Amino acid sequence: MSKDPIANRELSEIEIEERMKNQEETEKEIEDQKEKxxxxxxxxxxxxxxxKYLKGADKDDNEIYVPDYQREFIWNDYQQSRFIESIILGLPVPLIMLAEMPSTGRLEIVDGSQRIRTLAAFKxxxxxxxxxxxxxxxxxxxFEHLANSRKRKFNHIALRMIVISGKATKETRNDMFDRINTSSVPLCSMETRRGIYKGDFANLLYKLSREEKFKKMCPISKHFENRREEEELILRFFAFYDSYPHFKLDDEDNSSIENNGVSRFLDAYLNNANKKYKNCLKEKEELFTQMLMSVDKAFPNQGFRKKIGYKQTSRAYFEAIAVGxxxxxxxxxxxxxGDMSWATYDKKKLSNFFALFQGKYHSHTPKKIQERIEYVRDNILKNAEN
Structure with missing residues (x-):
């Protein structure tokens, strides 16, 4: 919120007149902000x-990297193919935005992770x-089927990028990111669902998302604040738990992650759950609460973070821990x-569990989701206290 006491209300004619007299002050403010x-x-x-994206990715040390809040790859094969076609044809594509991290020199993908991952997958x-x-x-x-000359031409195509310097303050980087993502503010999937799939189960998701314990255990990144990300995570918990191990529904369309992708599968699950679970909402709430309490005991002060101190929650990590x-x-x-040290992130000593999150391309196939969930379930049972 601006510290200017009149920034968020209409000015009176006298105040407007005063502002117009102080044009030099306005110009100085503009120049000061531009310097940042x-x-x-x-x-x-x-x-x-x-x-630069692939080299060192297995150790989370690639120079161009995808931040945690963008980990999920959501483009389907058609969207990826169309992007590659646009590149080959030389059609204009959106700029990619990167931000240099002052502490490491690495370049965080601010806008363009789907495009970069598609290029890597094709190559x-x-x-x-x-x-x-x-x-x-x-x-x-x-890519391997193309003529060598076409491969070279593809490799040599130049894409335009905006790189925010590490000299820019964190506040400036966050502001630029916010402006890019709110200039035309597309709705997040969960925001759209709340408008379309209204019902008792959707209301339960909202209720559970407001629980203080859950909010404390499950911090949300700035990018997803006030975008119903908490409800998205809880929906994923119920959808993956109820449809395990094949992640298919017995609805009219036989919806599945395999055929519909995660987002549309979640749409179908929520629509189905509003009708199906009207009389067992209490049991659903108890299931979630019991899971939450168990995770809280297993990870005191950590919750659904990959490690203590993290300020955001990875969707894939949350799904694995919660459903498992x-x-x-x-x-x-x-x-x-019992012992859950294997589920705490250590960059220097990557456990087998975190190896299941490597490879950012198609990280939400049914097989990969099942592998992560079962790894958590099996290790909890194996290390349980007698």
Whole structure:
């Protein structure tokens, strides 16, 4: 909130007149603020971008990296293919924005993580092009199938990037990020769902998201503040728990993560749950509360953070810990959770658990979700106190 006492109300005619007399003060304020904005625009070839993104990624030490709050890859194959087609055709694509981190010199992806990950997936032959309407002869092909000359041309295509300098203050970086993401403020998935899938179960998600214990255990990044991220996480808990292990629904469309992707699967689950769980909301609330209390005891002062001190919650980590714990309690309702050090992030000594989060491309396939959840369940049961 601005410290200017009249910043958020209409000015009187006298106040407007006073402001108009002080144009020099206005110009000085503009110049002072412009000096704080330190960035440059670069054109960098795709080959270099991919190299800096992939090299060291397994150790979370890549020069260009995806921050925790953007970990989930949400583009489907068609969206990725269309982006690659645009690149090859030389069509204009949105600028990528990076921010230099003063302490490490690494470049955090502020805007463009889906695009960079798509480029890397294509270059690593993980993406099969499909649904192309301009370059139809490329449908069904991977990068390795292109002629060598075309591969080189693709590698040498330059993309425009804005790089916020490490000299810029944290406040300035946050402000630029906020302006990029609120200029046309697209609704987050959960914001959209609250407007479409109204019902008792949706109301339960809201109620649980307001619990102080949950909010304390599950800090939300600045990017997702006031965007219903807490409800998104709780929805994921119930949806993945109820549909484990195949993550399919018995609705009219046989919705599944495999066929619909995570976001649409969650849409279908919420729509279904509003109808299906009208008479068992109390049981659902108790299930969530029991899981929450168990995690709180297992991770005092840490909650759903990867380690104590983190100020944001990874969706994938939350899903694994929450659902894995609930499944363990389902098998042994009175179990006392033992050693959980394997689930605390240590960059220097990465546990097998965190190895399951490596590889940011298609991190939310049913197989990967199941692997992470079962790793938590099995280790909780194995290390439970007698």
């Amino acid at each position: 904005i330190d960035y440059d625009t670069r054109e960098i070839i795709i080959e270099y971008i991919i190299d 690593k032959n993980q993406l099969v092009l499909k649904g192309l309407k301009k370059l139809k002869t490329l449908n069904g092909l991977r 714990t609930a499944l363990a309690l389902k098998e042994r309702p009175n179990l006392k959770i």
